[in-house]
Amino acid sequence: MSLNNVDIKRVIRQQFSYKCKANTSLFTSMIVIQLIAVLFSLSGTGMIGTSIGYNGVSIQFYSGDIVLVFTMIWAFITAIMLTTKTYTETDYVFVANHLTSNLSNIAFLFVASVIGAITSLLAVYLLKVVMLLFFDHGWMAASQEISVGQWVSGFLTTIFYLFMFSAIGYLIGQLTQRNKLFIVIIPAFIIGSLVIFVGSTILMDISQFYFNDSSFFSVFIKTVGTSFILFLISMVLSNGQEVRK
Amino acid sequence: MxxxxxxxxxxxxxxxxxxxxxxxxxxxxxxxxxxxxxxxxxxxxxxxxxxxxLPMEETQVGQMSTHEEFLEEMDEFYQKLNTGELDEIDPSYVLERWEFAFDGDALSIELGNQEDLNAVPIEVVAVEELQQEVIATYYQNSSHLLGISIAEYLSLPSIDLKHTTLEIIEPAPNELYFSSFKSTFPFRQYSGEKLMPDDIGYSSEIIIIQVPEGVSIEADEQIYVRE
Amino acid sequence: MNVIECNGLTKMQGNHTALDQLSFSIKEHTITGLIGRNGAGKTTLLKILAGHWKETSGEVTVFSKRPFHNLFVSVNSIYIDDQLAFSTTMTLSEILNEASRFYPNWDKQLSERLFNYFSFHENQKHDQLSKGRKSTFHMIIGIASRCALTLLDEPTTGMDAAVRKDFYRALLRDYLDHPRTMILSSHHLEEMEDLLENVLLIQNGRKYLHLPMDELKEYGIGVTGRTEMVRQWIHNKKVIYVKEVGKNATYAVLKREGLPLEKAKQLGMELTPVSASDICIYLTNQTKGGIDDVFK
The missing domain is CATH 1.10.287 (Helix Hairpins)
Known part of the structure; x- marks a missing residue:
C-alpha cells in the first residue's frame, strides 16, 4: 500500500470541521448561561436617584453587560473543557498531532467567540423586549447615538474579549493537564494575589488596561496580542505531552 | 410607572x-x-x-445642558426675577399658572401640609400693574433628565384662593421611576458613554406669587416676601 | 522493507518499566500477532507505534520516522482499541463520515456494507453501544480506513464467537485485496492462528519470541510418560512447562530444537505437538507450576 503524504493545513481544516460537529453540545450550555444572564439583567445594573420639586425620581440603568460577562465566563470554561481528556482523546482517534489538535482547538474557540459575541448582542434585544412588554416603566433611551464605526469596533472588541478569555482558560486547562497540582495552585495563586494586592490598584490597572482604552487599534493589539501569547504558551506546554488514556 | x-x-x-x-x-x-x-x-x-x-415613547434624546450652562440660565432667570421683568422669562420655564380674582387689602398665604423645608421655595412679589388679581406661577428651568423632558410626569402643588387666604397644598409623595438602556461595555468603551452618567440633569424650581401693590401680606415664615 | 523498527525501545511509566530494551522489526505487508499476558506491555508498544506515547529511551521508527506526534505516521496508520472516544452528540454514521474525511484510502462502500452487515443503525449513538458492539464498530473503522499500518489492540474484546469469526474473515479478505501491515494484539491466539504470519511474544516488556507462525507451531513438543523417566529425561534440557497428570505420570513441554526425539519414543514416552496458543501460555507463565501450585 502506497503511503499518503500529509498536508498539515488540510488536517487542521478537517479537525476543525470535525470539532464543529462534535462539540455542538457546548453551545447548549452557552444558551442556558445567556438566558440566566438575561434573567439577572432584569434587575438592572445600576440606579441613580434625585428629586425634582416635590417628586422623587429614580433612573434604573440596564445593559447587556451581565450577558456578555457570563458569555466570557462560558468562553473561559469551554476552553478549559477542550483541554480535558474527554475532548483531546476524540482528536487522536483520527489523524492528529499536538500541533493540529491545538490549532484546530484555537480555530474552534475563535468561532465560538464569534457565535458568543453575536448571541450575546442579540440576547440584549431579548432583554429589551421582555422589559418593554412586561415592565411598565417610563423609558428613556438616552443612549448616545453610536456611529457605524463605533459599532463595528465594539462588535469586534466583543469577539476579542471572548477570545482572550478563552485563551486564559486554555492556558489554565493545559497547565492542569500537565500537572494536576495546578488545580490547587491556580486558585491559591488568585486568592493569594487578591489578598496581597488588597488595597493596591493592580487589578484595577489590569482591567483599565484592556477595558478602558478607547482606541480600537490599541485594544486590538492588546487583546489579540495577549491571546496570541497565551495560546503560544499553551502550545509550548502541550508540546511533548502524551495523549492521555 | x-x-x-x-x-x-x-x-x-x-x-x-x-x-x-x-x-x-x-x-x-x-x-x-x-x-x-x-x-x-x-x-x-x-x-x-x-x-x-415596538412603538417607543420618549426615545428622543434631547440636549442635556452642562452644569455651567445651567448656572448661567439660573443667573439670567433670577436677574429677570429681581428686576421684575417677569414677562421676559422664557415661557418654557412656566410649568403651571394659577390666576385668581382678588380685591382685598390683605392676603394671608398658608402652606397646607408642607413638612419638607427643602421643597420648592416660594416668593411673594408686589407688582405695580396688577389690578385685583393674584397670580401664582410655578417656574422650573429644565425638567430634563438625561436630556428628556419629564415635565408631564411631575406632580405639582395645588393652589387655591379662599376669601383672603391663598392655600398652597403639597402633592402626595410621588416617586417617578425611569429606565434607561445602555450599550454593552465594549461599545461604551468607544462611544465614551458611561453606564451611569455623572450628571443626570439639573433643575431648579420656584413658585412666584404676584400680588397687587399695597396688599398687606401675612405669610408663613418659610415664604419669602420681597419688599 | 521494514515498516517498523525498534532498537532498545524502553518505556518507563513512573517507576514501572513497561517496555524493556525491546528490539524487533516488522516487514511491510505482514500480519503480526502481538501476544502477551495482561500487563506485558502490548498496549504500551502499540501506543508508541501509533505516536500517542513517547518512548523513554531507545529508537523506534515507523515508515522510517519517529512516530511520536508525527502527522505523516498518523495519516498512514490507525490505532483501534475498545476505548476510542467519540463525541456523544454524533451518530454512528456521522462518525464514519468524519473518519472517511481523515483517511485518504477510506473505502466508503466497504464501511457501509460492514455497517449494514453487522446491523448497526444510522442514528445510533456510540455511547449506547455495548462493549462487543463498540469493538465491532471500531473494527469497521480499522478495516475501512485501509491504513498502511493498522494497529488493532484487543480488537475482539466483548465480541461473541460468531462476530469474532466474521471479523477475522473480513480482516483477511480485505488484507488479501489490499495488503498492508497489521499488528493485532490479543490473548486469543488459537482463533487467529490461520490469520497471522508472525507472532511477537512479549513478557514483562521484553521480547520473548518473534517468529513466523509456522515456526511457532513447531517450537515446542509435549512429552508424557512415567514421572521418574520424564524427570530424568528432561534434566539438562530446555524445559518450558512441567505438570503431573494423573497418577505417576508427568507431562512436560520442551523446546523441540535439537531434542533426541527418537530416543524418547524408544523410552516409551508419548510425544504430542503443542499448539501455538499453548506454547505462548506456557512460555509466559511466571512460574513453572501454574495456578494449581497456589492451592497446594
Missing amino acids: SSFNLVPIIILIAVLLIISSIVGRLNNSGKKVRWFFFGYLSLLVLSAIVYFL
Whole structure:
C-alpha cells in the first residue's frame, strides 16, 4: 500500500470541521448561561436617584453587560473543557498531532467567540423586549447615538474579549493537564494575589488596561496580542505531552 | 410607572425551567442540539425585530445642558426675577399658572401640609400693574433628565384662593421611576458613554406669587416676601 | 522493507518499566500477532507505534520516522482499541463520515456494507453501544480506513464467537485485496492462528519470541510418560512447562530444537505437538507450576 503524504493545513481544516460537529453540545450550555444572564439583567445594573420639586425620581440603568460577562465566563470554561481528556482523546482517534489538535482547538474557540459575541448582542434585544412588554416603566433611551464605526469596533472588541478569555482558560486547562497540582495552585495563586494586592490598584490597572482604552487599534493589539501569547504558551506546554488514556 | 413587576421574572423562570427540561431531553442528539441552537437564534432575531417594531415613547434624546450652562440660565432667570421683568422669562420655564380674582387689602398665604423645608421655595412679589388679581406661577428651568423632558410626569402643588387666604397644598409623595438602556461595555468603551452618567440633569424650581401693590401680606415664615 | 523498527525501545511509566530494551522489526505487508499476558506491555508498544506515547529511551521508527506526534505516521496508520472516544452528540454514521474525511484510502462502500452487515443503525449513538458492539464498530473503522499500518489492540474484546469469526474473515479478505501491515494484539491466539504470519511474544516488556507462525507451531513438543523417566529425561534440557497428570505420570513441554526425539519414543514416552496458543501460555507463565501450585 502506497503511503499518503500529509498536508498539515488540510488536517487542521478537517479537525476543525470535525470539532464543529462534535462539540455542538457546548453551545447548549452557552444558551442556558445567556438566558440566566438575561434573567439577572432584569434587575438592572445600576440606579441613580434625585428629586425634582416635590417628586422623587429614580433612573434604573440596564445593559447587556451581565450577558456578555457570563458569555466570557462560558468562553473561559469551554476552553478549559477542550483541554480535558474527554475532548483531546476524540482528536487522536483520527489523524492528529499536538500541533493540529491545538490549532484546530484555537480555530474552534475563535468561532465560538464569534457565535458568543453575536448571541450575546442579540440576547440584549431579548432583554429589551421582555422589559418593554412586561415592565411598565417610563423609558428613556438616552443612549448616545453610536456611529457605524463605533459599532463595528465594539462588535469586534466583543469577539476579542471572548477570545482572550478563552485563551486564559486554555492556558489554565493545559497547565492542569500537565500537572494536576495546578488545580490547587491556580486558585491559591488568585486568592493569594487578591489578598496581597488588597488595597493596591493592580487589578484595577489590569482591567483599565484592556477595558478602558478607547482606541480600537490599541485594544486590538492588546487583546489579540495577549491571546496570541497565551495560546503560544499553551502550545509550548502541550508540546511533548502524551495523549492521555 | 410601577416600580417592579414580578410577572416577567416568573415567566423567565418558567422559560428557564422549560429550557432546562428540553436540554435534559436533548439526549445529546446532534440534530436536536442543532435545532435547539437555531431555535434560540431565531428567538433572538425575532426579539430584535420586535424591538425595532415596538412603538417607543420618549426615545428622543434631547440636549442635556452642562452644569455651567445651567448656572448661567439660573443667573439670567433670577436677574429677570429681581428686576421684575417677569414677562421676559422664557415661557418654557412656566410649568403651571394659577390666576385668581382678588380685591382685598390683605392676603394671608398658608402652606397646607408642607413638612419638607427643602421643597420648592416660594416668593411673594408686589407688582405695580396688577389690578385685583393674584397670580401664582410655578417656574422650573429644565425638567430634563438625561436630556428628556419629564415635565408631564411631575406632580405639582395645588393652589387655591379662599376669601383672603391663598392655600398652597403639597402633592402626595410621588416617586417617578425611569429606565434607561445602555450599550454593552465594549461599545461604551468607544462611544465614551458611561453606564451611569455623572450628571443626570439639573433643575431648579420656584413658585412666584404676584400680588397687587399695597396688599398687606401675612405669610408663613418659610415664604419669602420681597419688599 | 521494514515498516517498523525498534532498537532498545524502553518505556518507563513512573517507576514501572513497561517496555524493556525491546528490539524487533516488522516487514511491510505482514500480519503480526502481538501476544502477551495482561500487563506485558502490548498496549504500551502499540501506543508508541501509533505516536500517542513517547518512548523513554531507545529508537523506534515507523515508515522510517519517529512516530511520536508525527502527522505523516498518523495519516498512514490507525490505532483501534475498545476505548476510542467519540463525541456523544454524533451518530454512528456521522462518525464514519468524519473518519472517511481523515483517511485518504477510506473505502466508503466497504464501511457501509460492514455497517449494514453487522446491523448497526444510522442514528445510533456510540455511547449506547455495548462493549462487543463498540469493538465491532471500531473494527469497521480499522478495516475501512485501509491504513498502511493498522494497529488493532484487543480488537475482539466483548465480541461473541460468531462476530469474532466474521471479523477475522473480513480482516483477511480485505488484507488479501489490499495488503498492508497489521499488528493485532490479543490473548486469543488459537482463533487467529490461520490469520497471522508472525507472532511477537512479549513478557514483562521484553521480547520473548518473534517468529513466523509456522515456526511457532513447531517450537515446542509435549512429552508424557512415567514421572521418574520424564524427570530424568528432561534434566539438562530446555524445559518450558512441567505438570503431573494423573497418577505417576508427568507431562512436560520442551523446546523441540535439537531434542533426541527418537530416543524418547524408544523410552516409551508419548510425544504430542503443542499448539501455538499453548506454547505462548506456557512460555509466559511466571512460574513453572501454574495456578494449581497456589492451592497446594
